[in-house]
Amino acid sequence: MSxxxxxxxxxxxxxxxxxxSRELLGTTVIFVLIVLVLFSFxxxxxxxxxxxxxxxxxxxxxxxxxxxxxxxxxxxxxxNDTLAALRLAPIDPFSILAGKMAANFLFLLLVELILxxxxxxxxxxxxxxxxxxLVLVLALGTIGLATTGTVFSAVAAQARLRELLLPLLLxxxxxxxxxxxxxxxxxxxxxxxxxxxxxxxxxxxFDVVFLTAAWxxxxxxxxx
Amino acid sequence: xxxRSISLEIGAGECVALVGHNGSGKTTLLKITSLLARQSKxxxxxFLGDQELSAEAVKRHIGMVAHHTLVYDELTAEENLxxxxxxxxxSDPIARARQALEPVGxxxxxxxMARTFSRGMRQxxxxxxxxxxxxxxxxxxxxxxxxxxxxxxWLGSTLGKLHASGCTIIMSTHGRNETQASVTxxxxxxxxxxxxxxxxxxxxxxxxxxxxxRETVEGDAR
Amino acid sequence: MAGASESRTSSxxxxxxxxIVVVFLLVAAASYGALxxxxxxxxxxxxxxxxxxxxxxxxxxxxxxxxVFIGSIAYLRTRALKWDWLSVASAEVGVAFFTVVLVTGxxxxxxxxxxxxxxxxxxxxxxxxxxxFVSYLILRTLVDEPERRAMVSAVFGIFAALDIPLVYFSIWxxxxxxxxxxxxxxxxxxxxxxxxxxxxxxxxxxxxTLLIRVRYRLxxxxxxxxxxxxxxxxxxx
Numbered sequence: 183m184s185x186x187x188x189x190x191x192x193x194x195x196x197x198x199x200x201x202x203s204r205e206l207l208g209t210t211v212i213f214v215l216i217v218l219v220l221f222s223f224x225x226x227x228x229x230x231x232x233x234x235x236x237x238x239x240x241x242x243x244x245x246x247x248x249x250x251x252x253x254x255x256x257x258x259x260x261x262n263d264t265l266a267a268l269r270l271a272p273i274d275p276f277s278i279l280a281g282k283m284a285a286n287f288l289f290l291l292l293v294e295l296i297l298x299x300x301x302x303x304x305x306x307x308x309x310x311x312x313x314x315x316l317v318l319v320l321a322l323g324t325i326g327l328a329t330t331g332t333v334f335s336a337v338a339a340q341a342r343l344r345e346l347l348l349p350l351l352l353x354x355x356x357x358x359x360x361x362x363x364x365x366x367x368x369x370x371x372x373x374x375x376x377x378x379x380x381x382x383x384x385x386x387x388f389d390v391v392f393l394t395a396a397w398x399x400x401x402x403x404x405x406x
Numbered sequence: 407x408x409x410r411s412i413s414l415e416i417g418a419g420e421c422v423a424l425v426g427h428n429g430s431g432k433t434t435l436l437k438i439t440s441l442l443a444r445q446s447k448x449x450x451x452x453f454l455g456d457q458e459l460s461a462e463a464v465k466r467h468i469g470m471v472a473h474h475t476l477v478y479d480e481l482t483a484e485e486n487l488x489x490x491x492x493x494x495x496x497s498d499p500i501a502r503a504r505q506a507l508e509p510v511g512x513x514x515x516x517x518x519m520a521r522t523f524s525r526g527m528r529q530x531x532x533x534x535x536x537x538x539x540x541x542x543x544x545x546x547x548x549x550x551x552x553x554x555x556x557x558x559x560w561l562g563s564t565l566g567k568l569h570a571s572g573c574t575i576i577m578s579t580h581g582r583n584e585t586q587a588s589v590t591x592x593x594x595x596x597x598x599x600x601x602x603x604x605x606x607x608x609x610x611x612x613x614x615x616x617x618x619x620r621e622t623v624e625g626d627a628r
Numbered sequence: 629m630a631g632a633s634e635s636r637t638s639s640x641x642x643x644x645x646x647x648i649v650v651v652f653l654l655v656a657a658a659s660y661g662a663l664x665x666x667x668x669x670x671x672x673x674x675x676x677x678x679x680x681x682x683x684x685x686x687x688x689x690x691x692x693x694x695x696v697f698i699g700s701i702a703y704l705r706t707r708a709l710k711w712d713w714l715s716v717a718s719a720e721v722g723v724a725f726f727t728v729v730l731v732t733g734x735x736x737x738x739x740x741x742x743x744x745x746x747x748x749x750x751x752x753x754x755x756x757x758x759x760x761f762v763s764y765l766i767l768r769t770l771v772d773e774p775e776r777r778a779m780v781s782a783v784f785g786i787f788a789a790l791d792i793p794l795v796y797f798s799i800w801x802x803x804x805x806x807x808x809x810x811x812x813x814x815x816x817x818x819x820x821x822x823x824x825x826x827x828x829x830x831x832x833x834x835x836x837t838l839l840i841r842v843r844y845r846l847x848x849x850x851x852x853x854x855x856x857x858x859x860x861x862x863x864x865x
Contacts (some may be wrong), residue, residue: 184495187492187495191492192493195489198481199481202480244796257755258480261479262474262475262477262478262479263475264476264477264478265475266476267476267477267490267535268493269442270441270442270465270468270470270476271465271493271494272462272465272466272494272495273488273493306544331786333783333787334784334787337780337783337784340776340780341771341772341780342769342770342772343770347767347770350763350766350767351763351767354763354788354791355760355787355788355791357795357798358754358791358794358795358797358798358799361798365802365805372537378549381801384794384798384801387794388794391790391794392787392790395786395787398705399783399786400783402704402779403779403780403783405443405779406437406442406443446707597862
């Protein structure tokens with residue numbers, strides 16, 4: 183299917199670019215780390231309090247990091263107007279968005295997986311027994327983050343003050359993801375661990391709604 | 407930059423020069439022709455023989471060299487071309503990429519990042535990118551800009567070879583330079599309208615000369 | 629080019645005097661209903677009457693934001709700028725109504741429950757909606773070119789509008805999982821109160837319509853000024 187093929191080609195290029203320099207990856211990881219540490223100063227990190235506040239702070243940190251790290255997605259295409267080159271190619275315009283969304287998803291998921299053990303240590307939570315469930319929630323939440331974030335990166339690229347604009351647009355829209363992911367994560371980390379079907383379904387619904395919206399309306403953003 | 411009213415038909419194999427001062431609409435016309443920009447009114451259609459082509463089919467046959475280089479600084483020359491070869495669904499993209507680097511003289515720099523290239527080399531990489539899929543229609547927006555005299559000479563002869571091999575070429579040019587050697591038709595734009603058109607079989611050099619003089623005069627007057 | 633093109637904006641006023649009178653009467657009737665005619669609530673007393681304006685403003689805000697959604701989709705489909713004018717007018721009016729919601733909320737809460745802000749489901753959702761569409765308006769100020777601005781606002785407007793039910797559900801479900809002492813208007817409403825509420829809503833919708841029409845006309849004129857300016861600068865070249 184030609185959409186999949188072009189999206190995959192673009193995905194490969196995005197990943198190659200990101201991992202060649204690795205500067206963005208490193209910076210994002212450190213940023214989340216700083217946020218986690220700073221947050222820990224705002225409450226008394228006893229075990230029960232950590233378990234109480236931890237999941238929310240973790241997701242908040244991911245959202246902040248995401249809204250900063252998603253910036254370059256479309257900005258990068260402006261330097262030499264490579265976006266025009268992509269649009270000149272005989273590909274479905276949505277594949278440009280899809281390739282970038284997939285790349286941002288993988289990249290953000292990688293950052294989250296790197297930080298999960300750090301989070302476990304800092305906030306004294308046992309993640310190993312519930313790792314698959316945690317990864318599931320991470321994935322579902324990150325799909326929402328990557329989808330909306332990539333679209334809004336294309337929006338912000340056409341405006342002024344774009345560094346400030348992307349978080350301004352993204353964070354309110356992602357509030358439901360923050361709530362759902364935090365609650366789902368908290369439920370998983372509770373003793374006994376519980377997997378909330380309601381929140382997981384909600385996250386799926388969020389992802390479906392915005393993926394569809396991106397598919398229907400996203401390509402307008404790429405036009406001249 | 408806007409176009410007022412353009413009615414134009416360009417036949418296969420023509421080599422058209424678009425002339426006119428900045429803001430006359432040359433770049434906009436090229437962008438609309440490449441389907442990068444959408445016209446607010448009117449239609450544009452492409453025919454291969456008697457068949458009208460769909461937008462996606464048209465893109466397969468167009469190569470464009472624009473004001474920006476349209477290549478990725480963070481990829482090597484070869485990686486750039488392989489990437490675009492894949493997007494154009496060319497078979498054996500790596501071989502095609504390597505092949506494309508030769509005529510532009512960049513084979514030895516295939517594994518260097520595009521960011522290390524000089525302006526002239528980037529222009530040549532951009533041209534290699536445009537020629538990758540053996541396009542039938544070439545669109546050039548001021549291709550000689552930024553090239554040294556040697557580069558311009560090379561570009562002129564390249565355009566000649568492409569035209570001789572049956573390519574249709576539309577390029578916007580400024581002033582007189584070697585790239586105009588193969589031109590078969592000249593169209594002058596002013597204020598988004600066509601003021602002069604030497605036609606498919608006329609002599610383009612009258613229009614080219616007149617336009618060059620006007621540019622000089624208007625340039626001095628400003 | 630010396631002569632100006634004919635003004636495309638109608639010279640008639642955006643809202644007819646008749647409609648202003650009608651809406652004024654509606655508002656007067658609604659105010660009478662809310663402040664005087666409606667039965668006094670058993671526990672909360674006089675201050676509860678603000679509820680009629682609080683709730684009807686929220687509902688009206690929803691209607692306005694739905695119009696942003698419709699206008700945004702219509703713009704992307706037709707590329708007619710008038711849909712963009714409708715979207716921005718509706719968004720501004722919607723934000724205005726939700727500002728009323730956010731102001732009347734604390735005014736109601738403080739005398740009744742002793743605290744200014746209750747993070748209850750509806751108020752929190754209203755706050756988030758307000759922030760969402762304020763972001764929409766900020767986005768618009770940061771894009772200068774009219775068509776580009778219309779395009780990016782339309783896409784963001786669609787996403788923001790789609791987010792509304794998701795916001796409400798997630799906050800509501802969160803609250804059911806972590807219940808607070810119930811602070812909203814718990815319990816069913818006396819039918820007389822329902823009638824007053826509906827009347828208030830009708831009045832608010834009337835005000836909303838007038839405001840949107842005025843704001844729409846303002847945007848229409850702005851666009852015409854911009855177009856004239858562009859033509860002037862082009863012919864001056």
